Amino acid sequence: MDVPHTVTTALDDQPVAGKRCLEAGAGVGNTTGGLLANGAARVYAVTNDRDHARTTRRRVDGEGGDGGDGGDENGDGANDSDDSDENSGDHGDRLAVLEADLRAIPLPDGSVDLITAHGLCNVLDPASLSTVAEELSRVAAPGAQLVVDDYDPPPDGAAMRELFAVENAASELARGRPALTFYPAAFLRRFFAGHGWEFERERALLEPVPWTESHVSAHADEAADAAASAADGSGGAGDALAATARRLAAEIGSESAGRMYSLAFRRPG
Amino acid sequence: MQTRPLGDTGHDSTVMTFGAIALNWLEQEGANQMVEHVLDYGVNHFDVAPEYGDAELKLGPKLRQHREDIFLGCKTQERTYEGAWRKLDRSLNRLGVDNIDLYQVHGLEYDSELDEITGDDGALAAFREAKEEGLIDHIGLTSHGDPGLILDALDRIDDLESLMFPLNPVVAGKDDEEYDYEAVLARADEKNVGTLGIKAFAGGSWPSTDELPEADRPLANWYRPVTAPDEISDRFDFAAAQGLTSVVSAGDPKLVTMILEAAADYDGMDATAQRSLIERVRHDDSPVPEQLHH
Numbered sequence: 001m002d003v004p005h006t007v008t009t010a011l012d013d014q015p016v017a018g019k020r021c022l023e024a025g026a027g028v029g030n031t032t033g034g035l036l037a038n039g040a041a042r043v044y045a046v047t048n049d050r051d052h053a054r055t056t057r058r059r060v061d062g063e064g065g066d067g068g069d070g071g072d073e074n075g076d077g078a079n080d081s082d083d084s085d086e087n088s089g090d091h092g093d094r095l096a097v098l099e100a101d102l103r104a105i106p107l108p109d110g111s112v113d114l115i116t117a118h119g120l121c122n123v124l125d126p127a128s129l130s131t132v133a134e135e136l137s138r139v140a141a142p143g144a145q146l147v148v149d150d151y152d153p154p155p156d157g158a159a160m161r162e163l164f165a166v167e168n169a170a171s172e173l174a175r176g177r178p179a180l181t182f183y184p185a186a187f188l189r190r191f192f193a194g195h196g197w198e199f200e201r202e203r204a205l206l207e208p209v210p211w212t213e214s215h216v217s218a219h220a221d222e223a224a225d226a227a228a229s230a231a232d233g234s235g236g237a238g239d240a241l242a243a244t245a246r247r248l249a250a251e252i253g254s255e256s257a258g259r260m261y262s263l264a265f266r267r268p269g
Numbered sequence: 270m271q272t273r274p275l276g277d278t279g280h281d282s283t284v285m286t287f288g289a290i291a292l293n294w295l296e297q298e299g300a301n302q303m304v305e306h307v308l309d310y311g312v313n314h315f316d317v318a319p320e321y322g323d324a325e326l327k328l329g330p331k332l333r334q335h336r337e338d339i340f341l342g343c344k345t346q347e348r349t350y351e352g353a354w355r356k357l358d359r360s361l362n363r364l365g366v367d368n369i370d371l372y373q374v375h376g377l378e379y380d381s382e383l384d385e386i387t388g389d390d391g392a393l394a395a396f397r398e399a400k401e402e403g404l405i406d407h408i409g410l411t412s413h414g415d416p417g418l419i420l421d422a423l424d425r426i427d428d429l430e431s432l433m434f435p436l437n438p439v440v441a442g443k444d445d446e447e448y449d450y451e452a453v454l455a456r457a458d459e460k461n462v463g464t465l466g467i468k469a470f471a472g473g474s475w476p477s478t479d480e481l482p483e484a485d486r487p488l489a490n491w492y493r494p495v496t497a498p499d500e501i502s503d504r505f506d507f508a509a510a511q512g513l514t515s516v517v518s519a520g521d522p523k524l525v526t527m528i529l530e531a532a533a534d535y536d537g538m539d540a541t542a543q544r545s546l547i548e549r550v551r552h553d554d555s556p557v558p559e560q561l562h563h
Contacts, residue, residue: 002444004551005544006563028560037444119562206563207541210549218561256545260563 001059006205007034007118010149010262013201016040019113024102024136025120029056035116036060036091043091044112046098046105053099060091103131110141118149121188125177133195142269146197149205149262153182158257160211160219163248167223170241174230179222185261197265208256220249270311270533273514276430276463278407280340280370282314285505285532286465286515289315291522293322294489297330303522304331308338310529314515316342316433316465317364318375319356325363333365341366342431342465344375344411345392348385353392357399371431372396373409374422383422393426407431413467416449423456431463433517437471438507438543442551454511463515469508470494470501470519470528489521498527505531507546510538 007030017039023032026045029052035043045060047053100106102120115136124132136146154161164180171179183191189199223245231238272281287307292300307315315332317324325343332339343364345356357372374386374393386392399405409431412419419434432453440448457464471492475481488494495504505528508516518528548563 002442002551004563005442005547009540009544027562122562204541206545206548207539208545209563210545210552212549212552214552214560215562222561254549256549259541 001029001033003034003037004030006149006260006262007031009203009205010116010118010147011035011038014038014114014145014147014264016114020044020111020141021114021116022046022105022107022112022136022139024105024115024117024132025123026052026056026097027119028052029060031116031118032056032095032097033060035114036094040094040114043095044098044107045095046100046102048099048101050099053097057095057097060095102135103128105135105139107139109138112139112144113141114145114147115140116147116149118147119151121148121150122180122182125181128177129181129183129191133192137195137197137267140267142267144267145200146192146265146267147262148188148192148265149260150185150188151182151209152184152259152261154209154258159248159252159255160216160257163216163219163223163245163252166241166245166248167219167226170223170226170230170238170245173234173237173241174226179226185263189263192263192265196268198268200264200266202264203262204259205262206260207258209258209260210256211252211254213254216249216252216254220245271535272313274463275314275340275371275514276457277461278371278430278463280314282340282463282465282515283312283532284509284515284535285310285312285528286314286316286342286517287312287525288467288518288520289317289324289328290321290520291324291489291518291525292327293324294522295327297327299522300327301331303525304328304335307525307529308335310533312529312532313338314340314342316344316517318344318346319360319363320346320375325360329363329365336366340370342371342373342409343369344373344409346375348382348392350390350392350395353395354399357395357404361404368403369405371407371409372399372405373411373431373433375411376414377410377412377418377422378414380418380421383418383425387425397428409433409463409465411465411467415447416453417446419450419453420456423453423460423462429462431465431514432457433465433467435468435471436466436508436511436513437469437504438546438550439471439473440468441507441511442547451511454513458512464513466508466511466513466516468492469516470504470524488523490519490524494519494521494524496524498530501527502531502534503546506535506538507543509535510543 021035021040021043023045026047032045168178224242227238227242270283275282347353407430411433472495
């Protein structure tokens with residue numbers, strides 16, 4: 001798989017080779033792929049999303065060649081085991097994909113040397129962020145590194161702000177919490193310092209952030225899904241939000257706006 | 270327009286090289302105007318080949334008029350000594366000039382071709398004789414093939430002075446060795462070999478001919494190019510910011526003015542903006558569904 005340059009840039013000053021790594025929020029496996037490519041001894045890719053777990057296994061672990069993997073099901077859909085899955089791919093012996101809640105990470109205290117949270121914090125509301133930070137701090141070994149990559153709040157006037165607002169409104173209605181919270185770099189820097197992490201550096205990963213058509217439609221889908229599940233008993237608000245999300249996605253198309261940053265910290269000890 | 274040293278040739282090439290295949294799609298009068306237009310922007314490096322239809326013939330008149338202002342690159346797909354001599358003579362005749370500044374092995378694709386051109390009866394033997402006779406000044410090579418093969422060529426051809434190969438944010442976003450043209454750029458820089466970037470403006474391949482017959486393609490390029498001015502400008506900036514000596518303009522004459530403008534305005538590109546462009550095209554192109562993040 002191709003490791004995104006956002007990931008390679010965030011990792012290029014980090015000691016990865018030979019380290020026990022935790023990828024907090026595996027997404028589609030981009031950072032997991034970067035950690036393995038950089039020689040991690042072991043990567044625990046933790047996600048509470050079964051589709052993400054499956055995609056990570058398939059992309060990082062299961063690939064022999066490249067290309068042509070659009071749309072295939074691989075027949076591995078329903079039969080995946082729920083916990084760590086030791087596939088026989090190139091990285092099988094170094095990768096464990098864990099389907100778990102990051103607020104209760106199934107790893108012992110002090111068991112990892114490097115933690116990555118690439119695009120994680122924005123999907124955590126403040127309460128969850130606090131609990132997750134405690135867990136990350138618990139599993140970190142003395143001297144461990146922490147890399148936090150995320151987005152500054154989109155600038156005033158960015159059309160994506162409106163779509164994110166609709167996505168959040170739908171999520172609040174459906175689940176009682178926002179879908180996305182964009183924490184400024186300065187906020188997370190002080191926040192993790194408050195959890196005992198020594199700040200090491202900040203760098204810009206993307207500026208502007210390219211919200212492509214595929215991102216825009218993925219966020220519109222999220223908003224519409226949440227709105228649909230909120231529709232009953234929302235007095236029509238759910239339907240209105242879904243329609244607004246679709247309209248905004250069509251109007252926006254794509255937009256380049258804002259900044260994605262990378263913060264690095266070290267655990268004393 | 271900015272210039273950069275083309276390796277050890279002693280020539281400083283403008284950051285844009287005019288891909289003279291664009292002339293093939295114009296009548297002679299339009300071709301003459303195009304050359305004047307390109308020269309007005311200060312472009313001093315032109316690239317042509319006998320395979321580009323009538324481009325050599327149409328370049329001829331204005332090339333002869335402005336010969337001292339143009340560093341002329343030409344090339345041959347012939348791999349043998351005889352064939353290369355024949356094609357060089359033909360190009361000199363069609364262009365109507367006494368000398369070609371940079372003569373290039375065109376489109377190297379297979380290991381066996383590298384063996385052939387470097388052999389006793391290979392094209393490079395003809396290139397070297399022609400150089401001694403003053404018919405060409407410098408030897409180059411072009412390829413859109415395997416970067417490993419280009420690296421081999423760089424190692425095996427001691428008198429190589431320039432390389433032409435693809436470089437754009439689509440290939441920069443791919444990790445496989447088959448797309449590692451950055452390694453070619455790095456090695457060429459180490460050896461002080463000039464570097465010319467092609468496919469900088471490639472957006473993707475054309476739809477299959479079943480879906481879109483060749484005759485219905487709206488542009489003359491081999492690939493589907495980006496066409497909006499800001500996209501052209503981003504693509505030029507990206508290619509030039511990788512450190513290439515010069516970026517070759519796209520083959521369709523409709524795009525040339527936009528590329529000239531981009532080249533004239535070039536003043537670098539931040540690393541964050543380069544990554545933004547790589548991310549943008551990666552997601553446009555990605556087989557992975559449902560990505561909310563970068």
